[in-house]
Amino acid sequence: MTLPNGWRRTTLGDLGRYLNGRAFKRAEWRDEGRPIVRIQNLTGSSDTFNYFQGEADDRHVVRPGDLLVSWAATLGAYLWDGPEAVLNQHIFKVESRIDKRFHKYLLDHKLDELKRHTHGSGMVHITRRAFDSLPVHVPDLGEQRRIVAVLEDHLSRLNAADAYARSATQRLANVGRSALDRLFGGQDVPLAGLIDDISAGKSYGAASAPAADDEWGIIKVSAMTWGKFDPAENKAVPGDLADPRFEIREGDLLVSRANTNEYVGASVLVGPVRPRLLLSDKSLRVSPADGVRPDWLWRALQAPSARRQISALATGTKDSMRNISQASLMQVRVPRATPQEQAAAVSAYAEIAAAVDRFRTELDSAHRRSAGLGRSLLAAAFSGQLTDEMAPA
Numbered sequence: 234m235t236l237p238n239g240w241r242r243t244t245l246g247d248l249g250r251y252l253n254g255r256a257f258k259r260a261e262w263r264d265e266g267r268p269i270v271r272i273q274n275l276t277g278s279s280d281t282f283n284y285f286q287g288e289a290d291d292r293h294v295v296r297p298g299d300l301l302v303s304w305a306a307t308l309g310a311y312l313w314d315g316p317e318a319v320l321n322q323h324i325f326k327v328e329s330r331i332d333k334r335f336h337k338y339l340l341d342h343k344l345d346e347l348k349r350h351t352h353g354s355g356m357v358h359i360t361r362r363a364f365d366s367l368p369v370h371v372p373d374l375g376e377q378r379r380i381v382a383v384l385e386d387h388l389s390r391l392n393a394a395d396a397y398a399r400s401a402t403q404r405l406a407n408v409g410r411s412a413l414d415r416l417f418g419g420q421d422v423p424l425a426g427l428i429d430d431i432s433a434g435k436s437y438g439a440a441s442a443p444a445a446d447d448e449w450g451i452i453k454v455s456a457m458t459w460g461k462f463d464p465a466e467n468k469a470v471p472g473d474l475a476d477p478r479f480e481i482r483e484g485d486l487l488v489s490r491a492n493t494n495e496y497v498g499a500s501v502l503v504g505p506v507r508p509r510l511l512l513s514d515k516s517l518r519v520s521p522a523d524g525v526r527p528d529w530l531w532r533a534l535q536a537p538s539a540r541r542q543i544s545a546l547a548t549g550t551k552d553s554m555r556n557i558s559q560a561s562l563m564q565v566r567v568p569r570a571t572p573q574e575q576a577a578a579v580s581a582y583a584e585i586a587a588a589v590d591r592f593r594t595e596l597d598s599a600h601r602r603s604a605g606l607g608r609s610l611l612a613a614a615f616s617g618q619l620t621d622e623m624a625p626a
Contacts, residue, residue: 237617239373245343246365248336249329251302252292254320261285268318270295272303275311275324282318289319292326300327300337305358308347310340323358335377338384339369342611370615380614387610391603398596398603405589405596410537412585416578417529418538419568427530427567430520431559433490434479434512437470444468449475449509452516457489460535462501464510479512486527488534490557491515497555498543498562500534502527517559529575532582533567542566 236242257269266286273279295301295318301311305323312334320326329336340347350363372380437451443465444450450467464481481487485503492499492515500519512518521530533539542565547555570578613619 236370237372239376240370240617241372243369243371244365245340245367245369248331248339248369248371249327251325251327251361251364252320254322254324254326255289255293256322257283257285257319261287267294268316269321270301270313270315270318270324271321272306272323274315275301275303275309276307285319293320294318295320295326298333300329300333301325302327302340304361304364305353306356308344308351308359310337310344312337323356331371332374332377332381334381334385335371338381338611339371339615342615343367343369370617372617380619383619384610384614388607391607391610395600395603398600402593402596405592409586409589412582413532413536414538416582417533417536417568420538420542420566421569422566423563424519424534424565424567425563427522427525428519428563429522430518431563432512432518432520433559434514434516434518435476436514437474437511442469444470444509446507447509448472449511451511451513452481453513454489454492454515457487457499457501457516458492458496460499460501462487462503462506464506467510470511475509475511480508481506481510481512481518484527486519486521486531487512488517488519488562489515490517490559491554493553494544494547494555497547498534498540498557498565500531502531517562524572526572526575526579528579529570530567532579534565536567539565539567 254270262269262283263286264284266284267289268274268282269285271279271283274282295313295315297314297316299313301313301320302325303309303311303323304325327333327336346367347359347364350367351357351359371377434451444467449470449472451470452464453466453468456463456466481503483503483506487501487503489496489499491497519530521527534543543557543562544555546561546564547557548561549555610619
């Protein structure tokens with residue numbers, strides 16, 4: 234590849250000093266002091282900090298505007314915009330020898346290539362040698378700054394479009410919840426008055442591998458978590474231990490007995506399902522009484538009015554694993570509706586859900602296009618082809 238005038242070949246390691254953070258022990262955590270910057274604080278998966286009150290080497294101190302690179306778990310480059318803090322391990326603080334913002338975007342551009350060099354099964358990471366030796370192309374300082382200015386102008390528009398799409402996605406979720414509450418909300422009768430039976434599966438001490446097509450499997454909690462039954466979320470069990478009484482069948486209404494606070498009591502209606510798939514001890518099968526449609530009862534258990542009751546009745550000291558007993562679930566109050574009213578509510582909600590799904594698909598497609606344009610802009614920037622006239626479509 235012929236480089237444009239003023240560009241040179243180098244490596245990531247030559248572009249600055251990469252200073253790794255320190256391993257702060259749990260015993261050093263405090264409720265106040267300097268925040269400890271961990272990977273989850275960079276990615277946005279958590280805005281909760283632990284704090285450190287002791288003396289810290291300046292190499293571990295992070296100040297606003299510092300360039301940080303997470304090199305384990307989730308690879309990424311970030312310009313720190315928080316308060317003065319201290320840096321946890323698995324994150325580099327970069328003392329850059331080039332324009333800092335150019336350096337950040339260059340790392341963004343190289344992320345896919347860096348990921349190909351990661352290894353490890355738990356917390357994947359990239360070795361320092363692989364990171365330092367990655368080839369890059371860099372122009373002179375004036376061109377770096379011009380590229381940053383053009384990139385940020387274009388990326389700001391893409392970011393604004395992404396923010397609008399995220400807001401629209403949240404509004405769609407609100408539409409769905411409002412429809413559930415309007416069509417299926419209410420607390421007229423306890424669930425016990427609308428069902429014939431409720432039963433749990435059992436634990437088999439199963440292996441972690443999914444069951445093959447000709448093996449018996451037991452469903453995991455994740456099979457019931459996301460609003461649709463996922464038969465692939467299962468673990469193999471020995472055939473001689475399988476009890477056919479607990480086999481899941483199409484049309485079953487299942488409820489997750491144990492899950493996080495947000496998903497405990499989550500319900501799913503089983504569609505077409507493979508044979509030899511069993512209820513677990515963390516799943517409940519609810520059999521509606523005559524005159525009660527399974528699909529109506531499913532939506533009634535999803536309605537915010539029912540979800541609030543389930544959360545209040547769930548037990549457990551940790552939000553990461555809450556439980557609801559059969560007796561407690563039977564107390565959850567749902568609306569009373571005739572078969573005709575049930576059919577009308579199910580039909581009305583199906584139309585709303587289909588429209589929401591269409592809009593969500595369009596928003597997902599727009600997000601993918603935006604991400605593709607962003608990658609194209611970075612590729613143009615770091616091949617010397619980014620001009621002031623290029624703009625996102």
